Amino acid sequence: MSLADDLRAAPLPQAAIRALGGREGVWVAGGAVRDAALGRPVTDLDLAVAGDPAPVAKALARELGEPAFELSAEFGTWRVVDHRRGWQVDVTALRGDSIEADLGARDFTVGAVAVALSGGEAIDPTGGLADLERGVLRAVGPRSFAEDPLRLLRAARLAAGLNLRIGAETVALAHDSAARAAEPAGERQLGELRLLLGGPDPLRGLELLDELRLTAVVLPELEGTKGVGQGPNHHLDVHGHTLEVLAQTLAIEADLESVVGPERAAETAALLAEPLADEMDRATALRFAALLHDIAKPATRAEKDGFVGFRGHDVEGAATIGSIMERLRASRKLTRYLQAITLHHLRLGFMVREAPLPPRRVHDYLRVTEPVTVDVTLLTVADRLSARGAGPIARPEMVQAHLDLAREMVAAALDWRREGPPVPLLRGDEIAAELGVEGPEIGKKLAELEAAQYAGEVTNRAQALGLLRG
Numbered sequence: 100m101s102l103a104d105d106l107r108a109a110p111l112p113q114a115a116i117r118a119l120g121g122r123e124g125v126w127v128a129g130g131a132v133r134d135a136a137l138g139r140p141v142t143d144l145d146l147a148v149a150g151d152p153a154p155v156a157k158a159l160a161r162e163l164g165e166p167a168f169e170l171s172a173e174f175g176t177w178r179v180v181d182h183r184r185g186w187q188v189d190v191t192a193l194r195g196d197s198i199e200a201d202l203g204a205r206d207f208t209v210g211a212v213a214v215a216l217s218g219g220e221a222i223d224p225t226g227g228l229a230d231l232e233r234g235v236l237r238a239v240g241p242r243s244f245a246e247d248p249l250r251l252l253r254a255a256r257l258a259a260g261l262n263l264r265i266g267a268e269t270v271a272l273a274h275d276s277a278a279r280a281a282e283p284a285g286e287r288q289l290g291e292l293r294l295l296l297g298g299p300d301p302l303r304g305l306e307l308l309d310e311l312r313l314t315a316v317v318l319p320e321l322e323g324t325k326g327v328g329q330g331p332n333h334h335l336d337v338h339g340h341t342l343e344v345l346a347q348t349l350a351i352e353a354d355l356e357s358v359v360g361p362e363r364a365a366e367t368a369a370l371l372a373e374p375l376a377d378e379m380d381r382a383t384a385l386r387f388a389a390l391l392h393d394i395a396k397p398a399t400r401a402e403k404d405g406f407v408g409f410r411g412h413d414v415e416g417a418a419t420i421g422s423i424m425e426r427l428r429a430s431r432k433l434t435r436y437l438q439a440i441t442l443h444h445l446r447l448g449f450m451v452r453e454a455p456l457p458p459r460r461v462h463d464y465l466r467v468t469e470p471v472t473v474d475v476t477l478l479t480v481a482d483r484l485s486a487r488g489a490g491p492i493a494r495p496e497m498v499q500a501h502l503d504l505a506r507e508m509v510a511a512a513l514d515w516r517r518e519g520p521p522v523p524l525l526r527g528d529e530i531a532a533e534l535g536v537e538g539p540e541i542g543k544k545l546a547e548l549e550a551a552q553y554a555g556e557v558t559n560r561a562q563a564l565g566l567l568r569g
Contacts, residue, residue: 252308
């Protein structure tokens with residue numbers, strides 16, 4: 100069978116064929132054809148339609164038993180999403196007066212291939228299938244990036260995700276247009292960064308951002324970490340360390356058992372798979388946090404008597420992340436998540452010398468890092484494993500102590516997340532009546548009671564009153 104036949108035989112194109120009854124003038128284009136050529140499952144379709152796309156979208160919606168909705172009146176695009184099967188179909192009016200003209204207006208040759216639903220072989224006017232065979236990502240034309248500068252970020256993301264090299268002419272085009280990479284709306288830039296960081300090889304994606312000269316334009320704060328030297332605990336500069344922390348974060352994702360233990364790995368994996376914000380799950384957001392957690396080190400670097408320090412880079416980093424996420428039009432939820440990770444990423448390291456921790460110190464950590472306790476604890480492991488200098492925290496026994504404490508904290512955090520804090524032995528109104536306190540003082544007493552209950556210091560009402568009166 101040919102590529103076109105293989106594609107049309109896949110379940111989602113078959114549903115479209117049934118819905119349209121052999122209608123002419125409808126082509127599968129873009130990523131679905133590329134994925135079929137790569138032997139990947141086809142779960143998304145981009146249908147190009149000669150004429151009005153609305154009837155095609157509505158017919159497909161009836162076949163799938165799902166609603167169709169207009170995605171963009173300006174570009175004549177409709178969408179149908181089948182949540183049960185994980186399918187998505189975008190139906191768009193042709194750009195130009197033919198399918199060849201439409202393909203010529205696309206971004207990269209590997210996505211500028213089409214297959215008519217009604218039959219026939221693949222239409223490949225720009226040589227995309229040959230490029231795919233050669234492992235090359237090539238812009239369709241010399242104005243590809245000028246027409247949509249977001250394609251600059253997409254080049255890095257697609258090349259990394261598909262394991263392609265970017266052709267020399269396309270690299271040169273990118274260099275000429277790199278300054279325009281920040282022009283697209285912030286949320287569009289964030290969408291590409293999300294897909295890059297959430298993809299199969301985010302480190303390669305970041306390397307390609309550098310190769311295309313885009314990092315300094317889209318993430319100038321990250322560019323600013325290059326060449327910033329650190330103290331003896333580190334073997335890399337801030338930028339190299341940041342990438343190593345991301346690499347260690349990916350390694351932890353792939354082998355959770357080694358960090359949290361076999362009995363907690365499945366629960367941790369489920370947590371990381373949870374949707375968080377801006378179409379990111381927690382695992383992808385944690386990768387983003389790894390990239391940004393030391394973002395304020397250049398601004399806080401100080402050297403005295405040969406000692407290099409970054410005092411306050413956690414607090415300053417949270418503020419810097421706020422500015423970055425505002426520029427990228429991120430949600431408040433994602434922004435606060437990334438800020439919390441950065442703000443608390445040093446905390447566990449300072450506690451290692453106190454181990455074994457008394458229950459109250461465990462409680463303190465759970466409360467202050469909530470709701471990112473598991474996430475930030477995993478990041479501290481990646482951070483510690485990335486510091487391989489000659490300083491004291493890099494000694495094997497200190498690294499192991501950190502890993503042991505992190506495993507303990509992840510277990511405590513998962514229990515806390517599942518069960519919640521102890522049910523208070525006294526209500527706020529009872530504390531007010533019994534102790535004669537009011538306002539913020541009631542909250543302080545409730546917090547003290549919670550800590551004592553968590554530590555097992557009080558187990559009944561009388562003990563609770565005695566504690567609070569003392």
